[in-house]
Amino acid sequence: MRFLLTEMDVHVTVKLNPTLLGREAVDGLLHDVLGYDEVRTRPQDFAKDLQWEQALEITDRLSELARSRGRTFQVKFSNTLVVENHRPFFPASEAVMYLSGEPLHVITLNLVEKYRRARPEVPISFSAGVDARNYADCTALGFTPITTCTDLLRPGGYGRLPRYAENLEARMRALGVRRLGDYVVKAAGQGEAAMERVIADPALRSSLVGSLRSEAVDLLGVLTGAGRADLYGGIVRAAALANTPVLVEKATRDPRYRAEANRKPPRKIGSRLWLFDCINCDKCVPVCPNDANFVYETTVLRREYEVYRYEKGAVRPVPAGLFEVKKQHQIANFQDFCNECGNCDTFCPEDGGPYVEKPRFFGSLEAWKAWPARDGFFAARADSIDAIWARIRGVEYHLEVDRTLDRGLFTDGTLQLEVRHSERRVVSASAREGAAEGRELDFAAYLNMALAVDGVLDTRRANPVNAPYL
Ligand code: SF4
Ligand code: SF4
Numbered sequence: 001m002r003f004l005l006t007e008m009d010v011h012v013t014v015k016l017n018p019t020l021l022g023r024e025a026v027d028g029l030l031h032d033v034l035g036y037d038e039v040r041t042r043p044q045d046f047a048k049d050l051q052w053e054q055a056l057e058i059t060d061r062l063s064e065l066a067r068s069r070g071r072t073f074q075v076k077f078s079n080t081l082v083v084e085n086h087r088p089f090f091p092a093s094e095a096v097m098y099l100s101g102e103p104l105h106v107i108t109l110n111l112v113e114k115y116r117r118a119r120p121e122v123p124i125s126f127s128a129g130v131d132a133r134n135y136a137d138c139t140a141l142g143f144t145p146i147t148t149c150t151d152l153l154r155p156g157g158y159g160r161l162p163r164y165a166e167n168l169e170a171r172m173r174a175l176g177v178r179r180l181g182d183y184v185v186k187a188a189g190q191g192e193a194a195m196e197r198v199i200a201d202p203a204l205r206s207s208l209v210g211s212l213r214s215e216a217v218d219l220l221g222v223l224t225g226a227g228r229a230d231l232y233g234g235i236v237r238a239a240a241l242a243n244t245p246v247l248v249e250k251a252t253r254d255p256r257y258r259a260e261a262n263r264k265p266p267r268k269i270g271s272r273l274w275l276f277d278c279i280n281c282d283k284c285v286p287v288c289p290n291d292a293n294f295v296y297e298t299t300v301l302r303r304e305y306e307v308y309r310y311e312k313g314a315v316r317p318v319p320a321g322l323f324e325v326k327k328q329h330q331i332a333n334f335q336d337f338c339n340e341c342g343n344c345d346t347f348c349p350e351d352g353g354p355y356v357e358k359p360r361f362f363g364s365l366e367a368w369k370a371w372p373a374r375d376g377f378f379a380a381r382a383d384s385i386d387a388i389w390a391r392i393r394g395v396e397y398h399l400e401v402d403r404t405l406d407r408g409l410f411t412d413g414t415l416q417l418e419v420r421h422s423e424r425r426v427v428s429a430s431a432r433e434g435a436a437e438g439r440e441l442d443f444a445a446y447l448n449m450a451l452a453v454d455g456v457l458d459t460r461r462a463n464p465v466n467a468p469y470l
Contacts, residue, residue, distance in 0.1 A: 001058075005065050005073070012066065013125055014058070015076040018104065019049040021111040026081070027105050033252060035259035036103050040084040042096070059119050074123035075115070100150045100258045105129025112141070113248045120241050132163035133256070137247050139180065140187035142240025153343045155286050159458045161254045176215035181236040185219060186212055191235075191243035195460045198234045202376050208235075240458045269349045273357035275448055276325040282463075283333060284344035284354040292337035293344055293354055294463040297328045300456035301424070301447065308415055308429050315415055315429035315441075321410045323447050332456055334464040335376055336363035365389065381469045388453045392445050399449045408450065415441035424450060 003393065004012050023046040030036045042144050050058075059075065061293045066073035080098035102352070109127035115124070126143035131151040138146045151160055168183075177183045185191040191212050199205040207222050223229045255261055269279070272340055284293045302324045308316035333355050345353035360376035362368040368378035368389055378389045384404040390397045401421050408419035418427045424447060431439070456465045 001062050002065065005062065005071055009069065009071070011072040011074075013064065013074050013076050014062070016055060016078055016111075017049050018107050018111055018128075019079045020052060020055055020078075021044045021107060021114060022046070022052070025110065026107055028177075029110060029252070034257060034280045037259070038086060039099065039103070039196045040086060041081070042084055044056065045082045045096070055115075056118055057198055059122055063119075063122060072123065074125060075125065076111050076125040077115070078104070078128050081103065081107060101129045102262050104128070104257075105134065106252050109248045109251050113244050115207075115305065116241060116244050122227065125402075129257075132160060132167050134251065135164040136168045136187070137166055137251065138235045140184055140240070141182055141247055142242050142243075152289055153255055153341075155283065155347070157286055158198060159286075159291060162186070165467075173440060175217070177217045179218075179220060181232060182212075182217045182219050182400060184236050184243070185239040186217060186245045188239075188243040189415065190246060191239050194235055194238035194242050198231060198238050204228065221368045257446050267349055268351060271350045273348070273350045273352040273354065275357070275359055276330055276451065277327050278331065278348075278350055278354075279328050280327060280331075281349060282331075283347040283349075287343050287347045288338075289341065289343065290337045290339060292334050293358070294332055296330055296332055296455040296461060296463055298325065298330050299449045299456065300328060301325045301451065303424070303447075305443045305447060308417060308426075308443060310415060310431045310435045310439045311437060315431050317426070317429075320442070320444065323444050325451055330358075330452075330455060332452065332463070332465070334363065335371075336367060359448075359456070361456060363464070377449070377452060377456075379465055380455055381457060381466075386453060386457055388449050390449045392448060395442075395445070396447050396448060399446065401450075401453075408446070410441075410444075410446040410449070412441050414439055417441065417443070419446065419447065419450075421450065 001012050001014065004010055021045060023041055026041055030039050062073045080100045081104055082096050083099050085094045085097045087097070094426050105128050106124070112124060112126070112160050124143050125145050125147070126138055126141070127147040127149065128147055129150060130138055130148040152158060156158065171187070172178070172183050175183065175186045177186055185194060192209055195205050195419040199208060199457065205224050207226070208219055211217055211219055211222050219235065220229060220232050222466055282295065285295060302322070305323045307320045307322055308315050308324065309318050331354055338355050340355060342353065344355055348354050362376050362378045365378050366382070368376060375391045375393065380387050384402060386403065388399045390399070395412060397410065397412050399408055401408045405418060407423050408421040410417045414432050416430050419425065420427055426443070456463060457469070459466050459470050462470055
C-alpha cells in the first residue's frame with residue numbers, strides 16, 4: 001500500500017474481510033438473527049485474518065500517508081466470508097467455501113457500522129449482497145463506489161442492472177430530491193440531525209431544513225445562495241454517518257435476508273448431461289457472466305454405429321451400439337470465454353455442469369492444443385472446407401469436410417474413413433502404414449463431431465464459433 005501511495009502515486013482502496021467483525025458477532029448474526037444454522041465458521045479463519053486493532057492501525061497509518069500526498073485512502077467492505085464446506089455441491093476434499101449474497105449483506109453492513117463508529121472519516125466502498133432492492137439504501141449510506149457480483153450471476157445477468165438505477169430514481173422522486181447528496185441527507189430521516197452537527201448558523205440551518213422538508217429539495221442551492229457551498233460535502237457525510245445505524249438496523253431486521261427466504265437449493269432432477277440433448281431449459285445461457293454458453297441447432301439422429309478395426313491388413317466395421325440425438329436444440333460452450341466459475345452448473349437442473357459436459361469449443365487451434373488433458377473442439381472454415389479438431393475422452397480426431405463434394409475425411413492419425421457427409425455413410429476405410437493390429441477408430445466420434453460442427457458452424461444463427469464467418 002505504501003508503494004502504491006508513494007511510488008505509484010495513486011489513490012488506494014483496501015478490501016477487508018468480514019471476519020473483522022469477530023467470530024462471535026458473525027455467528028450471532030448468521031445463526032441467531034438470520035437463521036442460517038447450517039452455516040459454520042471456523043475459529044482458525046478468524047484467527048489468521050487481519051485483526052481489528054491491526055485494521056485500525058493500518059487505516060490510521062495509510063490515511064495519514066495518503067493525506068500527506070494529496071491522495072485518498074479508503075476501505076472496501078467486504079470479501080466473501082469463509083465458512084465450512086458442508087454441502088455436497090463441492091467435493092468433500094474442499095474444506096471451506098465462501099458465503100456471499102443475502103447473509104453477507106447483513107454481516108457486512110454490521111461491520112460497516114462498527115468501523116464507522118471507530119473511524120467515521122474514512123470513505124467506504126461497498127460490495128456484499130448488493131441488488132436492485134437494496135441499492136438505494138446502500139447509496140443512502142454514502143458508499144462510493146458500490147459494486148455487485150452475486151446478483152449478476154442470477155438469471156438476467158447484466159440485464160438486472162437497470163433496475164438498480166430505476167429503483168433509486170423512484171426513491172429520489174418520492175423524496176423530492178434531484179441530487180444524490182440531497183438524497184443521502186433525506187433518505188433515512190437523519191438530515192436535520194446531520195445539519196445540527198455541521199451548521200452552526202441558526203438562520204442558515206433553518207433555510208436548509210425548510211428546503212429539506214419541501215418537495216423540491218435543493219440544499220446546495222441554499223448553501224450557494226448563502227456563500228457557504230463549502231459546507232455541502234460535510235452535511236452529506238454527516239447524514240451518511242447518521243443513516244448508518246438506522247439502515248443497518250433496517251437490513252438486519254428485514255426478513256428478506258433470513259435463511260427461510262433464501263434456502264432454495266438448486267433443483268436437480270437426477271439426470272446427467274452429455275454432449276447432446278438435455279431438458280433444454282436454457283438457464284445456463286443467461287446465468288453465465290461471460291456469455292460463454294450458447295444455443296445451436298443440429299439434426300436429430302438415431303442409428304446403429306460401428307467401430308472400424310484394423311486386422312490382417314484391412315479396416316473392417318464391427319457393430320458397436322446405438323447412437324441417438326433426440327433434439328435439434330443444443331447447448332455448447334466457448335472455452336475462451338469461460339473462467340469455470342461453475343455458475344451454470346449451479347442453475348442447471350441436470351448433473352455434470354454444462355461447461356464440462358457440453359461441447360467445448362476453443363477459439364483457436366493453439367488454445368485447443370494447449371489443453372491436452374481437456375476434451376474439446378476447434379472448428380475453422382476456409383472456402384468450402386470445414387476443418388474440425390476434436391478430443392473426445394482423451395482421444396484426438398480430425399475431420400475435414402468438403403461441402404462442395406459432400407465428402408468427409410475422418411481420422412485419428414492412423415485409421416481414416418471417407419464419409420458421404422450428408423448421409424453419415426462410410427464410403428471407404430484405410431490405414432496408414434505401420435498401423436497396429438487391432439487398432440480401432442470409433443465412428444461415434446465422427447457422428448459427435450459431424451453433428452456438433454455442422455450445427456455450430458451454421459451461420460444462420462450467430463455464436464462465438466461461427467462469428468468469424470458471418
Ligand atoms: S445444459 Fe442444463 S441449464 Fe443448459 S439448457 Fe441444458 S438442462 Fe438447461
Ligand atoms: S462455468 Fe463458464 S460457462 Fe459456466 S457460468 Fe461460469 S464462465 Fe459461464
